[in-house]
Structure formats: C-alpha cells, structure tokens
Amino acid sequence: MNLVRMLRAQAGRYRCAVCSRGMGDCEITVLAQQENRALVRVRCVRCHDENLLQIVLQTDDMPEELLADDKPPIAADEVLDLHQLLSSHTGDLVSLLSGRGREDGNTGA
Numbered sequence: 001m002n003l004v005r006m007l008r009a010q011a012g013r014y015r016c017a018v019c020s021r022g023m024g025d026c027e028i029t030v031l032a033q034q035e036n037r038a039l040v041r042v043r044c045v046r047c048h049d050e051n052l053l054q055i056v057l058q059t060d061d062m063p064e065e066l067l068a069d070d071k072p073p074i075a076a077d078e079v080l081d082l083h084q085l086l087s088s089h090t091g092d093l094v095s096l097l098s099g100r101g102r103e104d105g106n107t108g109a
C-alpha cells in the first residue's frame, strides 16, 4: 500500500490554510501506522506549516467489527484539534481523513 502516494493525490486539491499554496507538493511523512489507521504529518513547502492528520483507511474486505476497533492506537489531543481544523475545509479529503469514525452526531439534521 502506498499511503503517501494516495494522500499526495488527494492533497493536490487543497491549499495550505496559512499561505494558500497548493498542497500537491507538500511533504508527507507517515509517523505511525497500525492496522487501518495512520498518523501522518503534512508540511507546507512554502511556509512550513505542519498539520498532523489521523487517517482511517477504508477497506472493503474487513469485517465491520475490525473497523470499529475498540483500542484506538492514535489518540492524541492535537490530532483531534487538527482534525477539527481540517473539517472546516470542504472536499473529498475531509471524508477520507475522517473515515468512518465520526462521532459528532452530524447525521441527526
């Protein structure tokens, strides 16, 4: 699985929140990866603004029970903060990054 390549393809649709540079050529570093989750650092090449992203990989061939993992390997507060920050963006990357783990009750409109 080439996670970085997949993320870079998605990142090209977005701009840095600080300097508005397109993120297609940003630095992407996978800090940790466990099962279907990964912690990724994305760094703007112009202003060097860094964001940590928690990635939940969508896998079609895994049972639902495994996807709903009861022991989250990544649970850093700053990741949640950045996740909320990124949620203000619109587009497909958000749905990719938030995966199926949304628990904020958006569906009850």
Ligand SMILES: [Zn+2]
Binding pocket: 016, 017, 018, 019, 020, 021, 044, 045, 046, 047, 048, 049
């Ligand atoms: Zn930037």
